[in-house]
Amino acid sequence: MTLQLAAATYRYAGAAGPSLHEIDLELAPGDLLGVVGPNDAGKSTLCLVAAGLAPATIQGQLSGTVTIDGLDTRSARPHELAQRAGILFQNAVTQLSGTSATVWEEIAFGPRNLGLARAEVIERVEEAAARLAIADLCARDPERLSGGQAQLVALASILAMRPAYLLLDEPTSQLDPQGTRLVGEALAGIAARGETGILITEHKTDLLDRLCTSVLVIEEGRIARQGAAAEILADPGLPAAGVEPPARVRLMAAARAAGVELDPEPP
Amino acid sequence: MTPQIETAGLGFVYPDGTRALEGVDLRIGSGELVAIIGQNGSGKSTLVRHFNGLLRATEGTVSVGGMPVARRHVAELARTVGVVFQNPDRQIFAGSVRREVEFGAGNLGYRGADLARRVTDALALVGLGDAVRHNPYDLGFSRRKLLAMASVLAMGTSAVVLDEPTTGQDARGVDRVRAIVRSLVDEGRTVIAISHDMRFVVEAFPRLVVMRAGRIVLDGTPEEVFAEQEWPVLASTFLEPTLAARVGAQRGLGSTPTEDALIAALRGRGGSA
Numbered sequence: 001m002t003l004q005l006a007a008a009t010y011r012y013a014g015a016a017g018p019s020l021h022e023i024d025l026e027l028a029p030g031d032l033l034g035v036v037g038p039n040d041a042g043k044s045t046l047c048l049v050a051a052g053l054a055p056a057t058i059q060g061q062l063s064g065t066v067t068i069d070g071l072d073t074r075s076a077r078p079h080e081l082a083q084r085a086g087i088l089f090q091n092a093v094t095q096l097s098g099t100s101a102t103v104w105e106e107i108a109f110g111p112r113n114l115g116l117a118r119a120e121v122i123e124r125v126e127e128a129a130a131r132l133a134i135a136d137l138c139a140r141d142p143e144r145l146s147g148g149q150a151q152l153v154a155l156a157s158i159l160a161m162r163p164a165y166l167l168l169d170e171p172t173s174q175l176d177p178q179g180t181r182l183v184g185e186a187l188a189g190i191a192a193r194g195e196t197g198i199l200i201t202e203h204k205t206d207l208l209d210r211l212c213t214s215v216l217v218i219e220e221g222r223i224a225r226q227g228a229a230a231e232i233l234a235d236p237g238l239p240a241a242g243v244e245p246p247a248r249v250r251l252m253a254a255a256r257a258a259g260v261e262l263d264p265e266p267p
Numbered sequence: 268m269t270p271q272i273e274t275a276g277l278g279f280v281y282p283d284g285t286r287a288l289e290g291v292d293l294r295i296g297s298g299e300l301v302a303i304i305g306q307n308g309s310g311k312s313t314l315v316r317h318f319n320g321l322l323r324a325t326e327g328t329v330s331v332g333g334m335p336v337a338r339r340h341v342a343e344l345a346r347t348v349g350v351v352f353q354n355p356d357r358q359i360f361a362g363s364v365r366r367e368v369e370f371g372a373g374n375l376g377y378r379g380a381d382l383a384r385r386v387t388d389a390l391a392l393v394g395l396g397d398a399v400r401h402n403p404y405d406l407g408f409s410r411r412k413l414l415a416m417a418s419v420l421a422m423g424t425s426a427v428v429l430d431e432p433t434t435g436q437d438a439r440g441v442d443r444v445r446a447i448v449r450s451l452v453d454e455g456r457t458v459i460a461i462s463h464d465m466r467f468v469v470e471a472f473p474r475l476v477v478m479r480a481g482r483i484v485l486d487g488t489p490e491e492v493f494a495e496q497e498w499p500v501l502a503s504t505f506l507e508p509t510l511a512a513r514v515g516a517q518r519g520l521g522s523t524p525t526e527d528a529l530i531a532a533l534r535g536r537g538g539s540a
Contacts, residue, residue, distance in 0.1 A: 038437040039409040090408050090435065091356060144283070147353045147431070148307030148463075173434050174353070176306045176463045178505035203437055206510075244438040247466070247510035247526075254526055260533040264514050 003027040007064035019045040027197040034208035035201040037218035038242030043201040047167040051087040086163035092154035104138040110161040128156040147174040168200045209246040270294040278326030287313040288481045302468040305478035306505030311461045319348040349424035353431045355415035365399040372421040389421035426457035433464045469524040479504035493524035
């Protein structure tokens with residue numbers, strides 16, 4: 001059982017050229033794969049294509065194949081895909097249903113639509129809210145949250161669906177440092193159970209440094225580098241690719257350049 | 268000198284009863300560069316919305332340019348304080364990048380060649396000079412953020428508030444935002460930024476204001492705010508010292524919030540870290 005992209009090339013409807021070229025990628029339950037790259041390199045598109053939203057929902061042209069547990073995303077039905085792959089959009093506010101009076105109902109929206117029994121819906125909502133420490137937001141109006149709070153609520157809504165694959169597009173972009181740490185710990189906990197594969201795009205390489213086992217660099221729609229997280233994140237070519245290395249790596253490089261010894265503990 | 272923005276005993280309670288600000292006393296001088304930091308929901312965005320009259324104090328006072336904002340219209344305050352929202356999609360509405368940037372400055376009465384120059388300059392500063400004819404929604408999120416910034420910069424306000432300007436930006440984008448901030452300061456404009464990006468704030472801002480639960484809990488230089496004795500206060504508002512600050516403290520090098528400060532301190536010690 002895996003989520004697999006094989007020679008996947010994708011062009012948005014009306015675009016002059018493809019946004020992704022010949023992507024080969026495999027995500028298995030338990031994997032924690034980080035994706036870095038400059039803006040407009042194709043990170044968000046990769047999430048949309050891997051989740052099957054592109055082309056099924058947003059059209060465009062896909063060549064090669066994308067399969068989720070063997071289901072081809074071009075022919076599978078949206079509800080079949082939605083049960084297996086959960087996507088968190090970069091701008092989380094745009095993902096809230098707009099139909100829920102409370103955060104609790106917003107998180108319950110997905111599980112309810114899966115037709116789950118009431119007790120199971122309640123259990124899932126409470127587990128997702130607890131995992132992200134947002135139980136105190138449950139009575140709030142989803143339209144009146146701060147950017148960071150909305151991002152956590154959107155993530156909880158996806159977690160409550162319990163998909164086998166999570167495709168998270170900058171899930172911590174609006175979070176404070178401890179919120180970022182908390183999301184990292186929640187994702188590590190989910191991946192450790194071995195039932196969920198997580199792909200996470202981030203500019204915060206410090207988070208990927210402590211979270212991911214492997215990382216890939218995407219540039220101009222192609223996978224430029226791929227490997228063990230420690231190795232890729234320490235690559236001296238990272239800044240030239242528009243990616244800020246983790247603080248630990250930056251400090252070690254600056255110390256070396258200044259001729260002083262420094263080996264900071266991992267964050 | 269009269270501060271450009273001053274709050275005294277500012278409190279704000281949302282209509283649903285949620286208290287967002289309490290007893291905020293803040294003076295920001297003309298041409299000053301200030302970052303406001305603190306956990307999600309600590310009142311940062313609510314505070315800056317008082318500077319251009321989008322929100323009105325329920326307690327205390329807010330003055331801009333030495334005059335209380337209480338009786339001034341948002342339209343008038345908009346000439347002085349420009350606010351770039353955190354989420355560009357709550358701000359962008361026009362069909363082209365140029366039209367988007369023209370809108371605010373046009374509403375302030377700029378016309379013709381003057382308006383065109385303002386729009387061109389603002390787009391050049393944010394690096395969108397080549398995208399004037401694009402539909403804003405054909406731009407990626409990071410460029411939409413820069414577009415929202417350009418729309419406010421073109422208005423030429425003497426104070427600019429940037430809410431989370433580095434969110435979603437890659438390393439080059441963050442460098443671009445730093446350059447924009449420097450350029451505004453060089454023009455003598457006041458710049459106030461809200462940010463969770465600790466590297467950005469310690470490297471680019473000489474003054475940091477730390478908020479927790481609607482109050483200001485620290486106000487000082489990065490060295491003061493990130494000094495080890497303040498870490499419990501930072502932790503209480505969900506902030507973490509930078510790695511450079513932690514390493515400096517661990518090695519008894521004093522407060523070294525920036526990587527440059529840490530390296531300089533290590534060199535000063537002759538490399539015997």
